Amino acid sequence: MIRISRRAFLASLAAALPAAALVRRAHAASVDELGASQRSMRALGEVILPQELGAAGITKAVNEFERWIAGYREGAELLHGYGTSTLKWAGPTPATAWAAQLNFLDKKAQRAHGRAFADLSIEARRALVQSDLDAINADGIPPLGRAPHVALAILAHYYSSSEANDLCYMAHIGRQNCRPLAAQTRKPLPLAQAHA
Amino acid sequence: MSWRLGTRPQVIESDVCIIGSGITAAMVADRLARTTNGKIVVVEAGDEAPPLGARYPLRERYLQYGESPWPHDHLEGYEIHGPLQSRSMQVGGLALHWGGVTPRWSPEDFKTRSLFGVGTDWPISYDDLDPFYQEAEILMGVSGEQGPVEMDPRGKPFPMAPYPLTYNLEQLQEWVKHAGIATWSQPTAKNSRPYGGRSECCRNDTCEPMCPIGAKYSPDFTWNKLRAANRVTLYPRTLVRKLVLDERTKKIVSAEAMQAKRSGGKSPTAIEFRAKTFVVAAGYVWSSHLLLLSANSRAPDGLANSSGMVGKYLAGHRAQSAFISLPLRLYPGMNGQHSLLSKQFMRSPATDRYLRHDLRVWESSYDRGPRLRNDSGTLMLGDDILRDWRERTKTGVARVRAYYDVVPDRSSELTLDATRRNSYGDPLPSLAFRDAPESAALRGYSESTIQALFARMARAGGGSVLPARGNGGDWQDHPSGGCRMGDDQATSVVDSWGRTHDHENLFVVGAPTCVSGSCANGTLSFCALALRAATEMAR
Numbered sequence: 001m002i003r004i005s006r007r008a009f010l011a012s013l014a015a016a017l018p019a020a021a022l023v024r025r026a027h028a029a030s031v032d033e034l035g036a037s038q039r040s041m042r043a044l045g046e047v048i049l050p051q052e053l054g055a056a057g058i059t060k061a062v063n064e065f066e067r068w069i070a071g072y073r074e075g076a077e078l079l080h081g082y083g084t085s086t087l088k089w090a091g092p093t094p095a096t097a098w099a100a101q102l103n104f105l106d107k108k109a110q111r112a113h114g115r116a117f118a119d120l121s122i123e124a125r126r127a128l129v130q131s132d133l134d135a136i137n138a139d140g141i142p143p144l145g146r147a148p149h150v151a152l153a154i155l156a157h158y159y160s161s162s163e164a165n166d167l168c169y170m171a172h173i174g175r176q177n178c179r180p181l182a183a184q185t186r187k188p189l190p191l192a193q194a195h196a
Numbered sequence: 197m198s199w200r201l202g203t204r205p206q207v208i209e210s211d212v213c214i215i216g217s218g219i220t221a222a223m224v225a226d227r228l229a230r231t232t233n234g235k236i237v238v239v240e241a242g243d244e245a246p247p248l249g250a251r252y253p254l255r256e257r258y259l260q261y262g263e264s265p266w267p268h269d270h271l272e273g274y275e276i277h278g279p280l281q282s283r284s285m286q287v288g289g290l291a292l293h294w295g296g297v298t299p300r301w302s303p304e305d306f307k308t309r310s311l312f313g314v315g316t317d318w319p320i321s322y323d324d325l326d327p328f329y330q331e332a333e334i335l336m337g338v339s340g341e342q343g344p345v346e347m348d349p350r351g352k353p354f355p356m357a358p359y360p361l362t363y364n365l366e367q368l369q370e371w372v373k374h375a376g377i378a379t380w381s382q383p384t385a386k387n388s389r390p391y392g393g394r395s396e397c398c399r400n401d402t403c404e405p406m407c408p409i410g411a412k413y414s415p416d417f418t419w420n421k422l423r424a425a426n427r428v429t430l431y432p433r434t435l436v437r438k439l440v441l442d443e444r445t446k447k448i449v450s451a452e453a454m455q456a457k458r459s460g461g462k463s464p465t466a467i468e469f470r471a472k473t474f475v476v477a478a479g480y481v482w483s484s485h486l487l488l489l490s491a492n493s494r495a496p497d498g499l500a501n502s503s504g505m506v507g508k509y510l511a512g513h514r515a516q517s518a519f520i521s522l523p524l525r526l527y528p529g530m531n532g533q534h535s536l537l538s539k540q541f542m543r544s545p546a547t548d549r550y551l552r553h554d555l556r557v558w559e560s561s562y563d564r565g566p567r568l569r570n571d572s573g574t575l576m577l578g579d580d581i582l583r584d585w586r587e588r589t590k591t592g593v594a595r596v597r598a599y600y601d602v603v604p605d606r607s608s609e610l611t612l613d614a615t616r617r618n619s620y621g622d623p624l625p626s627l628a629f630r631d632a633p634e635s636a637a638l639r640g641y642s643e644s645t646i647q648a649l650f651a652r653m654a655r656a657g658g659g660s661v662l663p664a665r666g667n668g669g670d671w672q673d674h675p676s677g678g679c680r681m682g683d684d685q686a687t688s689v690v691d692s693w694g695r696t697h698d699h700e701n702l703f704v705v706g707a708p709t710c711v712s713g714s715c716a717n718g719t720l721s722f723c724a725l726a727l728r729a730a731t732e733m734a735r
């Protein structure tokens with residue numbers, strides 16, 4: 001009987017699968033991993049997102065971020081640039097690094113406090129996040145797909161939303177939503193009034 | 197004939213064969229369909245665009261992930277040397293992506309040599325073009341505000357009421373007025389009311405790159421209409437590789453093309469298009485490129501090129517922009533692609549040296565986005581970010597931009613690049629934009645004068661110009677030229693109607709026929725030129 005090593009078996013399996021399918025699986029595995037850390041992710045959201053959103057608002061923002069990452073497509077054709085013939089494609093899934101960073105936050109929490117990240121006080125969580133962001137010299141909220149840290153990714157996702165824009169201006173602007181054209185001549189209604 | 201031995205192309209006969217299906221091709225086809233009974237065939241290298249009904253989800257992927265809402269809208273392997281405006285090659289051309297900004301050029305653009313001693317006069321005037329501007333505005337549906345007549349002359353009113361100013365633009369208009377500058381609502385090919393069977397704009401602000409509801413005009417609407425009425429037959433995925441000259445006369449007899457199968461399909465099939473009239477409507481790059489590729493023993497430098505001018509005098513305008521911080525409460529996101537326009541500096545030179553430019557003003561969120569660190573570098577998280585953001589957005593930012601006229605040099609050119617070839621082995625084009633000496637000498641002066649204007653505008657509003665990285669660079673926008681028009685056969689490729697001097701049944705239309713690139717968005721002018729050419733084709 002021919003004996004085949006586990007590594008050779010996996011390699012032959014990989015060769016039999018189209019590369020795109022493998023890439024999709026790796027992405028799906030990372031998304032699952034992030035999904036499994038939902039508690040940590042929500043706990044992270046509580047530290048970095050505005051408290052003004054309330055518990056429900058923070059959960060919603062984190063869920064929407066999760067949906068975003070689940071929908072990410074590696075290798076998708078991106079909008080091509082203006083004034084150049086160079087084409088661009090979406091890079092490898094950022095989910096892998098983000099899932100690892102979330103795990104790392106948990107490990108650091110265990111090491112420093114003997115508890116999971118999600119079980120720490122806001123202040124303790126904040127200190128751990130801050131040390132991660134200082135370590136990578138984070139100096140701004142980057143474009144979402146290129147966020148070097150999961151905390152920055154959640155921030156980038158939330159702050160690029162129309163809801164965040166409205167909350168900042170306390171006005172019902174509704175950026176990039178369908179709105180009556182004639183209404184654009186008027187000052188946007190204050191948020192409270194618009195929601196009433 | 198250059199067909200490989202043993203391969204028999206399919207032959208398609210027509211009265212008019214239009215090469216390209218962009219906006220200028222759509223204008224020509226529309227006019228010919230209205231004014232003639234001839235059979236019209238349109239040949240397009242790229243594939244069909246996604247139908248209107250499929251655009252909302254595509255737009256959503258674009259907004260969420262930056263994905264192209266027009267996937268596969270390009271030919272593989274067309275990475276060329278030089279600044280290509282866009283890779284898009286698709287049924288509808290670049291105007292699927294366009295912002296729909298449609299200013300007319302000004303009367304001075306057509307006679308810069310006689311008026312200012314620079315550049316070359318066109319063989320036509322603004323008045324010659326006025327009715328065709330109007331026709332283009334009607335066909336695509338332009339919403340526009342009449343500017344002060346001395347700055348914004350036009351024969352008839354716009355077909356649609358002005359596109360309303362946003363609250364933000366109203367504030368900005370007041371500010372610019374203090375600087376002594378008249379502005380008005382930018383004319384735009386977006387519906388300020390339901391028009392042409394398409395909806396009113398709902399200002400969801402992704403016109404560039406995709407309008408999901410069809411409120412912005414794009415050429416696919418014209419093709420849908422003409423195809424439904426059986427007035428044109430359109431061949432997608434069909435690249436014309438060569439125009440063929442009759443053996444005895446100077447007429448073009450056919451266009452040799454290859455039609456690719458849908459993705460994953462078998463090898464391409466050869467098609468020979470025979471027609472009485474050929475119209476090259478392939479934009480500023482591919483029109484000259486095709487003429488050069490069509491060289492033969494009797495036209496060794498390419499078709500229509502006895503003057504040696506095919507591919508020469510590529511034109512455009514360069515930009516200067518700035519962001520101006522103002523003590524105004526603005527609400528960015530109301531409709532960020534709409535702007536104010538001024539033609540004040542376009543009609544007469546801004547100074548005694550030749551400098552003409554347009555001016556546009558937009559709302560902006562530049563320098564007013566949420567931050568991670570405050571001014572002292574302290575990390576902010578949670579409520580701090582929102583609090584800081586709110587504080588910083590109590591005042592607003594305007595984006596201002598001027599396109600200024602650049603006089604093209606003869607060496608501003610498209611050439612065949614023997615080092616890069618497409619899958620059929622045809623050389624790809626190489627592009628280089630170069631200023632005429634008089635323009636090159638004025639570049640520093642032009643740009644500092646415009647920046648000084650921005651600084652003056654900022655002061656008039658009690659604001660300041662914000663530091664910004666990079667400005668304009670070398671890119672010349674709304675590129676055109678390559679087959680410039682003229683009365684003199686020795687210095688031009690086509691006459692004022694777009695008919696090539698060398699071949700009576702060969703026309704080139706739109707952008708390539710421009711003598712110069714003015715200092716405002718060019719597509720409406722390309723369309724007006726194309727419609728004017730179509731009147732001659734129909735004669």
Ligand SMILES: Cc1cc2nc3c(=O)[nH]c(=O)nc-3n(C[C@H](O)[C@H](O)[C@H](O)COP(=O)(O)OP(=O)(O)OC[C@H]3O[C@@H](n4cnc5c(N)ncnc54)[C@H](O)[C@@H]3O)c2cc1C
Pocket residue numbers: 082215216217218219220221239240241242281282284285286287288289290291292293294295296297298404405434435436437477478479480482483486674706707717718719720722
């Ligand atoms: C993002 C973006 C925004 C823009 N916004 C504006 C704006 O707001 N205002 C404005 O004035 N302009 C704007 N423009 C520019 C405008 O879109 C172009 O000027 C205009 O669409 C050009 O039309 P055209 O018919 O000359 O050429 P194209 O649109 O390039 O059409 C030419 C067609 O010919 C086909 N073709 C080429 N060679 C061959 C061949 N050999 N055989 C068969 N088919 C061939 C191509 O595939 C292409 O589809 C914008 C452009 C872009 C990319």
Ligand code: SF4
Pocket residue numbers: 386387396397398399400401402403404406407408409410411412
């Ligand atoms: S603002 Fe929205 S609806 Fe209006 S033309 Fe642009 S994309 Fe279409």
